[in-house]
Amino acid sequence: MNFDLSDEGRMLQDGLRRYLTDAYTPDARRAAVADGFSADIWSGLAEMGVIGALFTEAQGGFGGTGFDIALVFEEMGRAGAVDPLIDTGLLGGGLLAKAGRDDLLETVIAGEMQLALAHTEPGGRYDLSRVTTTATQDGEGWVLAGRKAVVVNAPAADMIVVSARTSGSTGDADGIALFLVDASHLTLAPYPLVGGGMASEIVLDDVKLPADALLGGAGDGLAMLVEVQARATLAVCAEALGLMEAIRALTVDYLKTRKQFGQPIGKFQVLQHRMADVLIEIEQARSAVINLAGNLDGDDRDLHLHATKNLIGEVAKLVVEESIQMHGGIGVTEEYDLGHLAKRLTMVDHRFGDALYHLERFIALRAA
Amino acid sequence: MNLEYSDAQKAFRDEVRAFLADNLPERLTDKGRGMRGLTKADHEEWHAILHKKGWLAANWPKEHGGAAFDAIQRHILEDEMTRAGAPRIVPFGIAMLGPVLQKFGSKEQQDRYLPRILNGDDWWCQGYSEPGAGSDLASLRCEAVRDGDHYIVNGQKTWTTLGQHANMIFCLVRTSKEGKPQAGISFLLIDMDTPGVEVRPIVLIDGGAEVNEVWFSDVRVPVENLVGEENKGWTYAKYLLTHERTNIAGVGFANAGLDSLKRIARLEDDGDRKLIENPHFAARLARLEIDLMAMETTNLRVVSAAAARQAPGAESSMLKVKGTIIRQEINALTKTAVGPYAMPFQSEAVDGANEAPVGPDHAAKATGAYLNNRKLSIYGGSNEVQRTIIAKTMLEL
Numbered sequence: 001m002n003f004d005l006s007d008e009g010r011m012l013q014d015g016l017r018r019y020l021t022d023a024y025t026p027d028a029r030r031a032a033v034a035d036g037f038s039a040d041i042w043s044g045l046a047e048m049g050v051i052g053a054l055f056t057e058a059q060g061g062f063g064g065t066g067f068d069i070a071l072v073f074e075e076m077g078r079a080g081a082v083d084p085l086i087d088t089g090l091l092g093g094g095l096l097a098k099a100g101r102d103d104l105l106e107t108v109i110a111g112e113m114q115l116a117l118a119h120t121e122p123g124g125r126y127d128l129s130r131v132t133t134t135a136t137q138d139g140e141g142w143v144l145a146g147r148k149a150v151v152v153n154a155p156a157a158d159m160i161v162v163s164a165r166t167s168g169s170t171g172d173a174d175g176i177a178l179f180l181v182d183a184s185h186l187t188l189a190p191y192p193l194v195g196g197g198m199a200s201e202i203v204l205d206d207v208k209l210p211a212d213a214l215l216g217g218a219g220d221g222l223a224m225l226v227e228v229q230a231r232a233t234l235a236v237c238a239e240a241l242g243l244m245e246a247i248r249a250l251t252v253d254y255l256k257t258r259k260q261f262g263q264p265i266g267k268f269q270v271l272q273h274r275m276a277d278v279l280i281e282i283e284q285a286r287s288a289v290i291n292l293a294g295n296l297d298g299d300d301r302d303l304h305l306h307a308t309k310n311l312i313g314e315v316a317k318l319v320v321e322e323s324i325q326m327h328g329g330i331g332v333t334e335e336y337d338l339g340h341l342a343k344r345l346t347m348v349d350h351r352f353g354d355a356l357y358h359l360e361r362f363i364a365l366r367a368a
Numbered sequence: 369m370n371l372e373y374s375d376a377q378k379a380f381r382d383e384v385r386a387f388l389a390d391n392l393p394e395r396l397t398d399k400g401r402g403m404r405g406l407t408k409a410d411h412e413e414w415h416a417i418l419h420k421k422g423w424l425a426a427n428w429p430k431e432h433g434g435a436a437f438d439a440i441q442r443h444i445l446e447d448e449m450t451r452a453g454a455p456r457i458v459p460f461g462i463a464m465l466g467p468v469l470q471k472f473g474s475k476e477q478q479d480r481y482l483p484r485i486l487n488g489d490d491w492w493c494q495g496y497s498e499p500g501a502g503s504d505l506a507s508l509r510c511e512a513v514r515d516g517d518h519y520i521v522n523g524q525k526t527w528t529t530l531g532q533h534a535n536m537i538f539c540l541v542r543t544s545k546e547g548k549p550q551a552g553i554s555f556l557l558i559d560m561d562t563p564g565v566e567v568r569p570i571v572l573i574d575g576g577a578e579v580n581e582v583w584f585s586d587v588r589v590p591v592e593n594l595v596g597e598e599n600k601g602w603t604y605a606k607y608l609l610t611h612e613r614t615n616i617a618g619v620g621f622a623n624a625g626l627d628s629l630k631r632i633a634r635l636e637d638d639g640d641r642k643l644i645e646n647p648h649f650a651a652r653l654a655r656l657e658i659d660l661m662a663m664e665t666t667n668l669r670v671v672s673a674a675a676a677r678q679a680p681g682a683e684s685s686m687l688k689v690k691g692t693i694i695r696q697e698i699n700a701l702t703k704t705a706v707g708p709y710a711m712p713f714q715s716e717a718v719d720g721a722n723e724a725p726v727g728p729d730h731a732a733k734a735t736g737a738y739l740n741n742r743k744l745s746i747y748g749g750s751n752e753v754q755r756t757i758i759a760k761t762m763l764e765l
Contacts, residue, residue: 042731045726071707084759087546088491093642120708122709122727122728123636124708125635125637125638125639125707125708126707126708127639130637149708149709149727150708150709150711150712150727152711169637171721172638191712191713191726192712192713193712194710194711194712194713194739195711195712199711199712200725201727202559228449235383249462259500260502260503260507261504261566262502262506263717268752270752270755283738286409300700317700321696321742323741324746325745325746325750327499327708328502328503328746328750329502329526329527329743329746329747330574330581331742331746332572332739332742332743333570333571333572333573334571334572334575335570335571339573342573342739343573343739344740346703346735346738347710347711349704350707350708350710351708354704355704356648356704359648359694360646360647362647
């Protein structure tokens with residue numbers, strides 16, 4: 001048993017932490033939060049090999065294990081970074097890799113292409129099989145009709161992967177196909193996200209696509225989505241862990257410096273004990289992330305996926321609420337660093353299934 | 369023991385319901401407004417409607433234009449208004465300053481300010497907290513130095529709710545550094561149009577700017593604006609707090625929030641069922657409802673005891689802690705209920721702009737409300753301060 005990072009892992013971690021500390025100045029973060037990401041930082045990340053670390057050597061990267069993903073995203077979280085590594089890298093890039101589109105994947109790893117996944121639909125919540133958007137054959141090509149909800153990074157994306165049904169009905173596992181669509185063929189209505197970054201609703205009003213827009217086989221959509229979403233879920237959990245660590249550091253610092261009643265508030269035992277509980281729960285979160293990272297390519301992946309995402313959701317709520325409470329009024333202001341970190345951490349529960357969703361799935365797996 | 373309202377109280381409740389049905393504009397309710405923020409004019413409109421009925425100042429005595437309702441009547445009125453989605457009565461003039469002026473103010477101050485609170489000529493805000501004086505309010509430093517027939521005020525107040533709408537502010541200021549910190553505080557009324565007063569908005573994490581910093585640079589305040597005696601302000605502030613805390617449990621808000629949450633859970637799809645049929649979600653919802661049912665009775669017990677004697681005591685701390693926890697958990701579960709549509713930042717939901725929300729209407733305000741209502745357990749004496757009061761006063765530890 002060994003919980004240490006490999007030498008390569010440690011080098012990547014050190015380098016990435018230094019880079020993000022320098023790059024994510026308060027002004028840079030404010031701009032990135034508003035714009036969705038920073039083109040400069042994105043190039044920097046690509047140059048450092050951060051995007052490549054998400055893919056295996058066979059895919060043209062030099063990592064791709066659960067621990068590589070966890071390492072990268074914990075650092076992204078620690079910096080409160082908003083760059084769309086999940087959307088362009090693990091979701092979009094992951095689907096290109098599954099479909100064997102190495103030509104495009106190379107461009108993604110080089111940092112020269114942005115991607116988004118348009119899958120969730122209004123009312124679809126977190127179940128991947130809830131697809132009502134239809135793909136109808138039209139001569140050699142396809143026609144897409146339907147609606148997609150909260151497509152993260154769509155406003156910056158060059159290409160958007162859109163899921164649609166070629167057969168069956170909502171909730172069926174079969175009959176879901178994926179299409180790679182040039183973003184310029186879609187009409188977007190961009191809006192900012194609470195946790196930073198941009199998204200859009202997408203109305204597919206009989207969008208015509210050529211035959212080669214199909215990504216992978218016509219019936220492979222759901223299986224491909226399950227695979228990439230598992231990796232994206234690990235990423236968002238690791239990012240949450242980094243956010244928790246950053247929030248913990250800020251809060252402990254505040255407890256040491258904020259004085260009321262003639263002493264630092266961290267001298268009050270009631271706050272000491274509550275902060276101790278926060279620390280214990282963050283360590284639980286770290287272990288849960290390690291569990292999922294270590295089982296990402298194993299037989300028990302789904303069990304750990306549901307366990308980890310459930311635990312992260314519960315701990316995130318505790319960390320957000322306790323850190324704001326211990327800060328008092330300043331904890332609910334936009335200007336103070338905690339605001340962005342807490343909002344981003346709060347939003348983790350709303351991607352790839354919330355704590356309740358994963359609890360139910362965990363129970364179902366255990367009962368099976 | 370009898371859990372029922374008396375016939376007179378039931379009749380009053382029916383009267384309130386009928387009044388709200390006839391007079392509360394749909395436009396001003398959460399529903400009518402698509403759950404968007406209220407403007408200054410909205411608040412003023414609702415105050416005027418209540419004033420015309422004579423119910424604006426439910427807690428004031430008749431000689432000052434109040435309704436002189438007892439604690440149970442006030443509870444019924446507040447509860448029914450909140451359930452109906454009415455804007456809350458802006459508390460600074462009606463609930464806070466009014467009772468202080470009635471008890472400690474001069475005849476001139478009462479004659480001048482009380483009618484202007486009722487008719488809307490003045491909008492008051494509260495100058496209590498400072499950057500260095502939050503939970504430890506008595507350590508405040510904003511200073512008022514006597515200069516002939518004026519005080520010269522210098523310093524800064526913060527978390528001044530709706531200060532951007534106000535033309536008047538009541539402040540706790542330091543007039544002496546002798547003795548205990550509490551002994552050198554005075555209660556001063558300041559016209560915000562006086563040169564040297566500056567209001568700067570504080571943007572909160574939900575994107576709204578409902579609170580402000582208020583800065584004072586050599587602000588000249590006539591000595592007749594001192595309430596009561598110099599260096600006795602702490603006593604008046606404590607008196608004010610007992611009134612601020614009459615509706616502290618927020619049972620009406622919690623009931624309205626729970627109703628809204630149930631409505632959302634019946635609308636939201638969760639696979640082949642509605643979210644309200646999800647057993648794990650339903651369990652959390654039920655736990656909240658069970659807590660709230662008990663809380664409502666705890667609140668009524670305290671209200672009844674208060675009606676029998678005087679202003680509530682340390683029990684109000686209990687109501688504040690439990691009441692805010694329940695409301696915050698309702699906000700959290702509402703955010704959970706709207707699923708992925710919790711993610712869009714919906715500025716129109718907080719600032720009242722006229723854009724269509726992203727996703728369903730019922731989702732627009734969920735995340736903002738969750739984030740914003742973290743304040744409930746912080747303001748008006750944080751829950752930590754309340755627990756200390758409970759430990760000292762009720763447990764005698």
